[in-house]
Amino acid sequence: SAKHALRHVENGVDIVVAQGHEAGGHTGEIGSMVLWPEIVDALDGKAPVLAAGGIGTGKQVAAALALGASGVWMGSAFLTSQEYDLGHRLPGGTSTIQEALLKATTADTVRRKIYTGKPARLLKTKWTDAWDAPDAPEPLPMPLQNILVSEAHQRMNESDNPDTVSMPVGQIVGRMNEIRPVADIIAELVSGFEAATKRLAGIAES
Structure with missing residues (x-):
């Protein structure tokens, strides 16, 4: 929240990561579209803000910058990269966790x-x-x-059953539909960002 961001800056942090409700792992109640500009405005230039939560495309990066962020912080979108080692691998070469991620939709996460x-x-x-x-x-x-549950998590994640894994992931999981190199993920982010900003520039000129 904005009050947390201000407290962090008062205690000397160099960068604030503003993480919206859509994010994986520990996250709060406020959605990214509301949270990012709220924190940017509260800090008023005292520290750069990185937007996080629900980012997996270039147009979302453009939206974050449009709302005042200095950059973005992405996590979930890289879980289905070729380079990411998520432990036990199935005969097809993907990990049990990645198989679970690949078949998930945007609605297949819960906050618990x-x-x-x-x-x-x-x-x-x-x-x-x-x-x-x-x-x-x-x-x-x-x-x-x-x-209490860490050993159970390890056993499930090392099994051959994607339906029982325990894995933090954000709502962007619905767009994580293939295993691909990080280089391809970055290239798509860049091209998507360029297309989005070009479109906005065209709107501004019209």
């Missing part, structure tokens, strides 16, 4: 405390469904929850 004890966006699987069952226990506070 079951990973660490604090709210985190996770891939929706049989594991998250089990914790949502009426007879499931309440998650323990951080860091106890992670201690």
Whole structure:
């Protein structure tokens, strides 16, 4: 939130990452489109702001810069890169986790405390469904929850069943539909950014 960003700057941080609700892992309640400019305006140039949460295309990078960010911070979009080693690999060469990510849609994430004890966006699987069952226990506070479930996470992620993995990922997972080199991901981000900014320039001239 803006108050957190201000507190960080007061304590000497060099860069603030403004992470919207769409992001994977630990995330708050405010969506990126609202959060990014709110933090940019609150800091008023005191520190550069990197936009995070739901970014996976060049047009989204352009939107972040248009809202005042100095750059972007991306995580989930690189989980299906060829270079990313997510452990146990299936006969086809992809990891169990990547197989789960590839078949997920934008709606296939949930925000729960079951990973660490604090709210985190996770891939929706049989594991998250089990914790949502009426007879499931309440998650323990951080860091106890992670201690409780970490070995179970390792076993599931090393299995051959993508339906039971435990993996933090953002809502951008719906666009992560193929395994490809990081170079291709970056090239598409650049070309998408150029196309978006060119389109906006055309609108401004008309």
